[in-house]
Amino acid sequence: MMDFAVSIEGLSIDYVVGAGRFHAVSDVSLDVPTGRVVGIVGETGCGKSTLAQAIPRLLPEPPASIGSGRIIFRGMDLVKIPLWKMPALRGTGISMIFQEPLNSLNPAFRVYDQLVEAVRMRRRREAGERVAGPRESPPFDYSRRPVPGAVEVLSRPVAPGGATAAAMRKTSSRHPELREEVLDFLRLVRISDPETILDLYPHELSGGMRQRVMIAMALSEKPALLIADEPTSALDVTIQAQVLTLMKDLIEEVQTSILFISHDLGVIAEMADEVGVMYAGRLVEFGPVTELFDAPRHPYTKALLRASPTRYKSDGPLASIAGSVPNLAHPPDGCRFHPRCPIPRPVCRVDPPPPLRPTDGPASPHRSACHFAQEVESLP
Amino acid sequence: MSSPPLIEVVDLEKHFPLTRTATEYLQGRPRRSIHAVDGVSLSMRAGETLGLIGESGSGKTTLGWLVARLHEPTAGALRFGGAEVGTLEGTELRHWRRNVQVVFQDPVGSLDPRLKVWQIVGEPVRAQDQTDRQILRRERRHLRRENARRPKGEPARLLPPMPPRLNRAAVRARVREILPTVGLLEDCLDQYPHEFSGGGRQRLSLARALIVRPKMVVLDEPTSALDVAVQGQILNRLVELQRETGIAYLLITHNVAAVRYVADRVAVMYLGQIVEVGPVHDVLERPIHPYTKALLAAVPVADARRRRSRFRIGGDVPSLIDPPSGCRFAPRCPFAVDRCRDENPSLREIPGAPAQLVACHRAEEVRAVAPASLLEAVPQRGDAPAPATS
Numbered sequence: 001m002m003d004f005a006v007s008i009e010g011l012s013i014d015y016v017v018g019a020g021r022f023h024a025v026s027d028v029s030l031d032v033p034t035g036r037v038v039g040i041v042g043e044t045g046c047g048k049s050t051l052a053q054a055i056p057r058l059l060p061e062p063p064a065s066i067g068s069g070r071i072i073f074r075g076m077d078l079v080k081i082p083l084w085k086m087p088a089l090r091g092t093g094i095s096m097i098f099q100e101p102l103n104s105l106n107p108a109f110r111v112y113d114q115l116v117e118a119v120r121m122r123r124r125r126e127a128g129e130r131v132a133g134p135r136e137s138p139p140f141d142y143s144r145r146p147v148p149g150a151v152e153v154l155s156r157p158v159a160p161g162g163a164t165a166a167a168m169r170k171t172s173s174r175h176p177e178l179r180e181e182v183l184d185f186l187r188l189v190r191i192s193d194p195e196t197i198l199d200l201y202p203h204e205l206s207g208g209m210r211q212r213v214m215i216a217m218a219l220s221e222k223p224a225l226l227i228a229d230e231p232t233s234a235l236d237v238t239i240q241a242q243v244l245t246l247m248k249d250l251i252e253e254v255q256t257s258i259l260f261i262s263h264d265l266g267v268i269a270e271m272a273d274e275v276g277v278m279y280a281g282r283l284v285e286f287g288p289v290t291e292l293f294d295a296p297r298h299p300y301t302k303a304l305l306r307a308s309p310t311r312y313k314s315d316g317p318l319a320s321i322a323g324s325v326p327n328l329a330h331p332p333d334g335c336r337f338h339p340r341c342p343i344p345r346p347v348c349r350v351d352p353p354p355p356l357r358p359t360d361g362p363a364s365p366h367r368s369a370c371h372f373a374q375e376v377e378s379l380p
Numbered sequence: 381m382s383s384p385p386l387i388e389v390v391d392l393e394k395h396f397p398l399t400r401t402a403t404e405y406l407q408g409r410p411r412r413s414i415h416a417v418d419g420v421s422l423s424m425r426a427g428e429t430l431g432l433i434g435e436s437g438s439g440k441t442t443l444g445w446l447v448a449r450l451h452e453p454t455a456g457a458l459r460f461g462g463a464e465v466g467t468l469e470g471t472e473l474r475h476w477r478r479n480v481q482v483v484f485q486d487p488v489g490s491l492d493p494r495l496k497v498w499q500i501v502g503e504p505v506r507a508q509d510q511t512d513r514q515i516l517r518r519e520r521r522h523l524r525r526e527n528a529r530r531p532k533g534e535p536a537r538l539l540p541p542m543p544p545r546l547n548r549a550a551v552r553a554r555v556r557e558i559l560p561t562v563g564l565l566e567d568c569l570d571q572y573p574h575e576f577s578g579g580g581r582q583r584l585s586l587a588r589a590l591i592v593r594p595k596m597v598v599l600d601e602p603t604s605a606l607d608v609a610v611q612g613q614i615l616n617r618l619v620e621l622q623r624e625t626g627i628a629y630l631l632i633t634h635n636v637a638a639v640r641y642v643a644d645r646v647a648v649m650y651l652g653q654i655v656e657v658g659p660v661h662d663v664l665e666r667p668i669h670p671y672t673k674a675l676l677a678a679v680p681v682a683d684a685r686r687r688r689s690r691f692r693i694g695g696d697v698p699s700l701i702d703p704p705s706g707c708r709f710a711p712r713c714p715f716a717v718d719r720c721r722d723e724n725p726s727l728r729e730i731p732g733a734p735a736q737l738v739a740c741h742r743a744e745e746v747r748a749v750a751p752a753s754l755l756e757a758v759p760q761r762g763d764a765p766a767p768a769t770s
Contacts, residue, residue, distance in 0.1 A: 239435070249690070267680045307608045307611075
């Protein structure tokens with residue numbers, strides 16, 4: 001009944017390197033409902049970025065390898081699609097915003113040239129042209145070789161009968177209509193003087209501006225799913241607040257689903273409708289934002305919430321989580337959090353908890369992967 | 381208030397000159413400069429923590445480096461324990477450095493990957509030993525000359541003995557002594573920095589600063605590269621150390637939460653100037669300057685009920701090259717009037733808030749404005765239907 005923009009089922013991702021096999025993501029199941037914002041929060045190295053990059057298959061494979069699981073997007077399983085076919089799919093439904101806008105913009109091109117590329121690609125695709133990524137080998141021809149239905153659906157010409165000459169001309173990067181559309185996207189992200197910005201290079205923009213340009217670029221593909229991987233971590237607080245405000249407004253305007261990844265509980269609390277907490281490659285808790293922040297059902301979530309400093313020196317020492325994140329090459333047996341858990345039981349050392357069970361009644365949207373989820377509430 | 385300030389900074393300025401283009405040179409245009417720190421005055425007492433908050437580009441790191449004399453001030457006075465140190469150089473400067481040490485922001489970049497722990501942490505000891513010996517050598521040379529020139533019959537003055545150079549074993553012993561105080565194990569002397577986690581590296585950096593027993597440590601974003609859980613450990617350790625040794629901290633950070641927990645007083649910087657300074661509780665609970673209010677309102681809080689509010693301060697931080705005349709926050713300030721754009725306010729006391737100094741023309745009028753009013757609640761969109769609820 002529920003409509004999902006993307007649905008991840010039992011996804012496991014390993015990094016195979018000389019030092020061993022690192023289980024970066026283990027058995028993660030996650031649904032992003034259409035039009036909602038799902039936040040993922042966790043410490044460095046918990047696998048949240050790996051998960052984000054696995055969805056559009058941007059992970060370098062190798063060293064990464066998707067061991068098992070499915071990523072269902074528009075009815076197709078992205079895990080099963082061969083990598084060489086991915087360029088044709090990228091930008092047709094999933095866009096991504098990265099953490100460091102300076103690293104994700106090309107320093108050698110003006111803002112206009114970078115933005116127009118995305119718009120042009122979309123227009124050419126809409127005009128019926130077959131837009132291929134640079135790495136599309138072996139070349140394939142839809143008329144001769146039947147390909148999985150999904151790919152065909154995505155590259156189906158919007159204008160029946162293929163592209164007309166007029167439509168093709170409209171895709172020249174200097175076409176005034178394209179310029180106008182690029183300006184529209186810049187206005188959408190509240191850039192006050194878009195005409196000037198167009199002719200600047202990324203290094204001439206401030207951090208907040210760069211991230212706005214990145215958001216404009218991501219939106220210009222009109223994605224069904226937007227993955228934001230720490231989009232404001234490199235920004236200052238007031239600029240971060242501006243960008244978050246902008247994203248909140250855009251959520252209303254463009255009606256896209258967002259997977260929002262951050263290490264900052266505050267940012268997640270402001271942005272997300274539903275929140276997943278990751279620890280050592282596992283999703284340990286998932287629930288509606290208010291319930292999860294008010295009544296966490298996993299000891300790790302509780303400890304994480306308590307560790308964010310909100311007190312003065314005179315109020316006594318800060319809470320912190322003892323120990324450190326486990327080595328993912330040899331994760332602890334049983335529950336991965338048990339070495340740092342305040343309520344470890346013998347069963348936690350042996351039995352890994354089943355992934356995410358509802359905590360309050362079978363229909364509860366709040367789910368936790370703790371054997372003793374009911375007891376978490378009584379923890380200090 | 382009776383104890384003399386440990387560090388006193390008066391109208392300190394640091395301008396970084398820019399190079400002129402050939403055209404500018406031929407047109408005879410004056411050299412422009414980046415006004416990184418522009419007329420800052422503050423003082424710190426021994427054993428106190430001053431939190432310096434501000435956004436990137438506000439000059440807080442430059443100010444920290446000036447206080448540690450890693451930069452030479454363009455103008456203004458920098459006094460340490462009453463003595464001017466802004467003009468120190470050479471051996472005297474090196475000798476003074478044992479008083480103020482720095483923990484740098486980047487825990488990876490500030491540790492030499494080719495050196496072992498004992499070499500990294502022990503480096504200041506060796507440097508200070510070298511400086512001591514240099515001073516001693518100079519003293520002996522001076523005495524020797526005096527002796528040679530002395531009138532006949534007068535007894536020669538005794539030269540102070542030259543101690544042997546600090547050897548490897550002595551340095552290792554000093555390092556072994558300091559490591560437990562920052563929560564590291566003693567047996568990691570021969571490890572390399574890459575074998576440590578982010579928190580471990582930051583502890584190494586702290587050990588390196590503490591090993592010469594400074595009176596003050598400049599902490600430049602000590603926890604911004606760390607996760608929340610580890611950040612708590614480091615901040616706790618810093619506070620404990622201060623209780624044990626009475627060391628003073630200048631905590632430079634953009635992280636309001638860290639300042640709240642560690643600092644006794646807070647100074648808020650914007651575009652090279654201090655806009656508000658006062659006790660931590662007063663400034664964070666009852667901020668007066670509009671920028672402080674904006675900064676506090678912008679910090680995301682891990683409270684799901686405050687969500688979906690809209691931040692009302694627009695604009696970017698202006699350039700530090702030829703900064704705006706008048707109040708530097710005026711272009712973004714929601715309360716700015718014409719006077720703010722013309723006249724640069726200086727720090728002053730506000731009636732009713734004796735502990736706080738504020739640089740705002742309209743401080744009395746905006747005082748009552750709560751930071752939360754800089755946020756505008758956004759109508760909640762269909763938040764109710766959670767996925768699995770029937």
